[in-house]
Amino acid sequence: MKIWSAIAAIVIVFTVVSCNSKGEKKENSKVAKEVLPELKLSIDSIKIADFYTAYPKLAKFKNDVKTLYKKNNNTQLWLDNKGVVEFGNTLFNQYKGLDQEGLKANFPYNEKISPIFENNNAENKLSKESTDLMITNLYFYYAEKLYAGFDEKTSISLEWLLPRKKLNYQVLTDSIFKKSTISDDKKSKMFSQYYKLRDALRTYRAIEKNGGWKNIEKGEDFKSIKLGDSTAVVGQIRERLFVSGDIKENSKSNICDSTLITAVKNFESHHGTTPKNIISAEHIAEMNVPVSERIKTIIANMERCRWIDPELEKGKEFIEVNIPEFKLYVVRNGEIVFISNVVVGKAMTKTVIFSGMMNNIVFSPYWNVPPSIIKKEIKPGMAKNKNYLAQKNLEWNNGAVRQLPGKNNSLGLVKFLFPNSNNIYLHDTPAKSLFERDSRAFSHGCVRVAKPRELAIELLKNDPSWTPQKIDKAMHAGKENWVSLKKKIPVYIGYFTCWVDRKGDLNFYKDVYQRDESLIKLLTEE
Structure with a gap:
């Protein structure tokens, strides 16, 4: 009886409004709002559990969905008396526009979500509760796809060991209650390079549309x-x-x-x-x-950007190395203060994509020869030449082999240490001619720096006890000298085959380790 009374009241209100003058319509519209019953759907843990039994491909969002509904007193998020709220339609339009983000829109239950928004809801056979839950799951799918990208297990399988961005669903879900778009660039949810590459994607797709x-x-x-x-x-x-x-x-x-x-x-x-x-x-x-290949490269690097925490680039001082670019940068207070060419690992001894904290600079270093090189190069050399060690400036050291300090040392005159399990560091080299080549993948995995002296000066410039003159003396002393940095400096070794520089120019680099193809395949299969 209550339902029928409410319906009768609504009919009477609309009849009165239609008969009154324009001035009276405004007043009675307030009455209509008061009389219309507020939609209150109960979406509790039992209904949520039943939903995931029916739609198991969305189960990974279950805990976040339960938390979100609990925050909203276990009532609907996306529906009112008129149907789906405007923000819900905005979400669906953003989902359908994922191609603009270099992604494919493949929601696991697309055949269920589409009728909710298309054909005036005529084909939607879901209950109101399931409709609301389906839209909520679309929200989490969209947020994960856009902001997080592939999960950490997948990125590690692609040999990406830089720290992954943690997606804060709490911050994202606040936008539901504020009815604000979740792809608001101003909120800086993404690594800034992402937005620059997205603009490049639009440009290159326009070129492709016009025939390339x-x-x-x-x-x-x-x-x-x-x-x-x-x-x-x-x-x-x-x-x-x-x-x-x-x-x-x-x-x-x-x-x-x-x-x-x-x-x-x-x-x-x-x-x-x-x-x-x-x-x-x-x-x-x-x-x-072809422009189509350039587009794939841009899309692959947009995905890599999703994995990076935007807080990284806000650091006061850090060092970044881009392997395909063969370049090292020192960034301080948001500005590039130093650039150097580098040599990276060969295809068989790839430089690892990871990060560390630089804590020491070593002048006139020994080179502790890795066991693999001792086995493959030094022992065969000794077998052929009894003076091999002396001629190579090598010596035995507690059962291992090391090269003495000097200009011919494989590490050159200085090395920069950031402790890591990969045993990778930055260092000088006597093989200066390699820096003149366009492709510079020649090392055993460490990163050789073309301007090591200048890098040492830059990193020690705020330490008055280390003047350029003292650095020069230490580099040529022939005696190993360890210097502890007063403040550790983050080092990020990344892999980007295209990058928009600070002048706004798009740069493409050779995929030296052939990493793009497998990533592009995953993106296009998704």
Whole structure:
């Protein structure tokens, strides 16, 4: 009887409103709101348990869902008398737009969630309680997909050992009650590089939609192009760079002029090669990488960004190494204060993706030779030459082998330590010529620094007891000298094959360890 009384009251209210004047409608609309019964669905632990029995693929969200409903007095979150609240429709639209985030929208029960929002709810056969629970699970699915990415087990399987970001569902779920969007960039929920790559994704997808760029046909006898040369290939290069925005105007000229050379050099600097005054076959090969492949690279690196805690980049001072870029940066108070080229591990002895805390700088270091090198190189050398150790400046040390300090030491004149189980550190090297190459994966796993002296000066600049002159003396003393840093410095060794720099330019780097393919496969299969 109460239900029918309520319905009768609603009918009477709407009849009165329709008969009154415009001025009276405003007043009676308040009455209508007061008379309309507030929707109160009971969604307790029993109904939640029944829901996950019916929809087991969502079970991982169960505890978070129970907590969320308890916070809302075990009542609905997404429904009112009119149906799904506006914020629920916003969530569904964001879910359907996951492709803009480089992701596929594959909610496990898409056939159940879609009818709730599409076709005016005509095909939704779920109960109101299950409808509300299904939307809540969509919320957690969307949040995990967008903000966390693949779980830690998957990222570790991809050899990513940097600390993972912890997704704070408590903060995210607050947005439900505030009815605010959960993808608000201003809240800085993500590593800032993510948003820059997302903008790049939009740009490259627009290029793809317009047909992308044509393959440059250079012919088998092609050698290089220099300033003043005239060939049809020049026109193709000019068009290619115009499509990607690397050159502002396409004159369609087949003569290689200074404008084209400048544009190509700029392209080279953003694609991992040293700018030259000629256009080589290598440069053209880089230009011929299809836009679809560039898009996959961007998407893979957006996923890596999801794994990084945005607090990392807020540190007062830290060192970062990007393996595919072969570069080291010192960042202080948000500014890059030092840059150096580096050599990283070979494909067989990869530099590990991880982090540590630098605590010591060692001048004129010994090199403690790893057992693997003793077995593979030193013992065979000794078998052939009884003076092998002396000629290599090596000595036995308590059953192990170490190389004496000096300019020919494999670690050079200084090393930088951040204790870790991988036995990886930064160091100088006598093999300076390797830094001149574009691809610099030659080490046994440690990171060789092109400017070690300058790095030591930069890291010790706030210690008055270590002047540049004293650092020079210690580096050439021929005697090992350990220096403890007054404050430990975080070191992050990462792996990004594309990166938007601080000037806003998108850079692509060679996938030196072939890590992109497996990640892209996971993303496209999801």
